[in-house]
Every structure is written in structure tokens, then in C-alpha cells.
Amino acid sequence: MPNEPIESGDLAGEYVLGVLNAADRRVAADRAVRDFAFAREIESWERRLGALIADITPVAPPAYVWARIRAALGHGTRTEPVWQRIGFWRWLSAGALAVAAASVVALFVGQRVAVPPQPAPLVAIMALDNGAPAFVATIDRAHGTMVVTPVTSWSDAAHMPELWLIPPGDKPHSLGVVGTAKSVTVAIPANLRGAIDPKSIVAISVEPPGGSPTGQPTGPVIAKGGISGI
């Protein structure tokens, strides 16, 4: 009798399939916390239906999602190449490559003892008036560069964000137009490198494509922030 109604279903299966409305879903989620057997049933259903993921078309998320995740978790910016960091070797060393990884560490650590210490990296979070971060800049003082990453979407297609460095008591100095969707590396002019310190401010103004025609901000300053160590 294929059309005879079924009064109650397999709640774990329904939960994993995603058919429960808000109230029933909450009931199931609460039960999973208290009822170990029910939680295992959910896991079984996840394993049964999980193979469907092969049908999902992958879509690359925009770069700022990763920047936001790192910011949300308070992870530091990367300052040295990955193979010099112990964390990389720690995870690589798991499994079959344990011996191999140890050999490479030994190989490279010996050669890199004489590298002089680098100045600590600096970071600037440029926030909107409501406090939400809009751009994040990481400053590499050793090379005089700044990587500027947008962390929010830019809706104004007719204008571009322009980055400004404002030393204390000085006028804004342009560091160029930055990206609206991707990170951009800007070179800090030699005469401004001395002004990269916690007393200066970095800001973003809205400018015509190609940047401010006057050398000073012509559009509104939408985001600004101080420079600080990590």
C-alpha cells in the first residue's frame, strides 16, 4: 500500500535530509545533544547521504571570505615563508611523510640560522563609521609594501577605493587605488616609509576610476583606522 500515510518518520533521517521546519528542527537538535543514540543515528544518516556531495558544483568563494575568517579567529598574518614555520612541518610530518619532513627541517634550519631578524609586521584595520571593518592592510616594513584586502563588498561600480596614509599633523598622501574584490599589494614610497608607525592613520576615500585627479581626497572618506603591531 504505497500511499498509506506514515504518521511519524525517522526523525534523524528527516533532520539530515533537511525537511524539518524551524520548530521540529530545534526539537531534533536539542534531542541530539541529550540523546547519544539519537546523535549516532544522525551521524549514520550523514554518512548515508553524504555521498551526494559529489553532485555539488564547486564555486570559489571571494578572497575576502578567507580574510574575514582569519580576522574572526584572530589569526596573525603570514610573515615568513611557509616552509620555515614549524606548524607546516608539524602537520606534514603526520603519516607517511614523518621521516621525510624531519630530514627537510634539518636540511633547511641549518642554512637559515644567519638570517637577520625582520622588523615586526604591522596591521591596519580600516573600519566604516559603524565600526564594521571594510579593508585590512598588512604592512611589511622590510620591503616597504602594504597588502590591502577588501573585507566587504564594494557596490559602487563607477568609483574606486583609494588608499591614503596620513602622518600625524600632515596632509593625506596617496598610496594608490586598491582592489574592490581582491587583495592588492601597494609599494610605500621611500619618503613615506618613516611615517609608517602607530601615530599615523590609513584611510580609504571614494574616487573616480584611476584615482583622485588632485592628489588629495575628492570623495568621501568611508573607512579609516590606525596602525598597530600584531
Place this chain on the structure above:
Amino acid sequence: MPRWLVFTAWLTKIHCRDGRARVSLVRAQVFSRCVLAGVPIHMGNTPLLGYGGEGKSPRTPSGDRVADSSEATSGVEHLRVMLHAVARGDQIAFEGLYRATSAKLFGVCLRILPKRSDAEEVLQEAYTTIWRKAGSYDAAIASPITWLMMVARNKAIDRVRSGDSERMLEPIDVAGDIADSGTPIAASVEADDDRRRLDRCLEELDAARRRLVRTAFFEGATYEELAARCGAPLGTVKSWIRRSLLKLKACLER
């Protein structure tokens, strides 16, 4: 020959497959970048490290698909190693994991949350949860990609149920007997055993119910939404789905 020289010689034989060509690696730096970029690594024809389920299966220089099952196994193993490292607080492994899996998880979120900014927020939430809860991942219970996907899917469905996001409202045809929109991939070399078994069991459902089950899974549609979208009474839709779940479970446990 000193041991480090033997190892260097071994390293030069490693190939990094990026889907277009083999890149011969002569330096450990390149090797590590290859790992970080999530590109499968081979020594000769033996896969050493790689990841699976990205829809971008590695090819040999002549363009042949690599079909050996050890490939898929090594991809799962790679994700598992990274997840365990993430559980220990390893930020580099976390970045590698993100690079290897974020496109798939973003795809999952976008099916449930058509509005891109919602999907982006949920993806962010999912990875912060993955970072914090990686320690609770149990390799005996689920494959790494299944666990990651379920974290993202649960967040996305919770967001949808909170009521302040747009919903998919396309009608679902349950009368006709047209073919499924989903691509059956049972014949593909990428399909693993779990997938083949699931496909076989889904085939046992009739086309309309299969369509409802797939829509529910991919879009997180509730009974009420499914009923409205296919124009059938709520009780009927519930019966269809519940019966389908029973059949699926019985079939998968055979």
C-alpha cells in the same frame, strides 16, 4: 652517500599535478607550496598526497584521467591529516584545508542560500566552527569531506530556518516522468563505493520521489515548502519522503 643527499634525490622525483601538466619539483620549497595549494603530489605514478572531491580530477600529461582508486584514498587521507592538524591549532593546515575544500562548501551553501552574501556569511561561520570543533571529528564515523559539508549544511539550513533569507521557490514536477536534473555519476571513475551504493538505492525510488529527496537534500527545503512547490498535500509529501527514507535505509544496509 649521506642520508640528506639520498633524500634530496628522492625529492627531485616528486611530481606535482595541477590538472594541466606535471611540474617536476627540484626544491623542497616548491614541494611545500604544492602541498599548501592543495595540488595532488605524485612520485612517478604513485600518489603521495592529494585531495579528492573537488571535481578537478588529475590528468596525466597525455590528458588521460587518473583512475586508480589509491588516488581517491590519498585525497581522503590528506584531508584527514589536515583536519587532525587543525584540531591541534595548526593555522597552516587550516589554510590548506580551506583551499582544498572551500569551493565545495561554498557550493553547498549557495544551493541552500541563493543570496550570495548570505552564503558568504554562512561559509565564514562554517570555517570558524570547523577551526574550533576539528577536535570532535571522528575518522571512524565519517569521511572528512562529509563532516565538513555537514557543518556547512547545518549552518546554512539553520540560517534559512531563522527566516530572514531568500528562498528558492521553483516548482517541482512530480507528475511527469522526466529524467533527473542531477547527473548520475555512478559510471564515473571518481565515484567511490559509498556513492555507487547510494546511486543504486536512489534508483530504486521512483523518479518523482527521487527528485523530492534530492531537492530536500540540496536546498534544505522543508516538508511545507516541498508541498507548496510540487502542489501536493502536505501529508502526501511527508508520506513520500518518509517512505523514501525507509527504503533508502533498508537498501543501504543490505
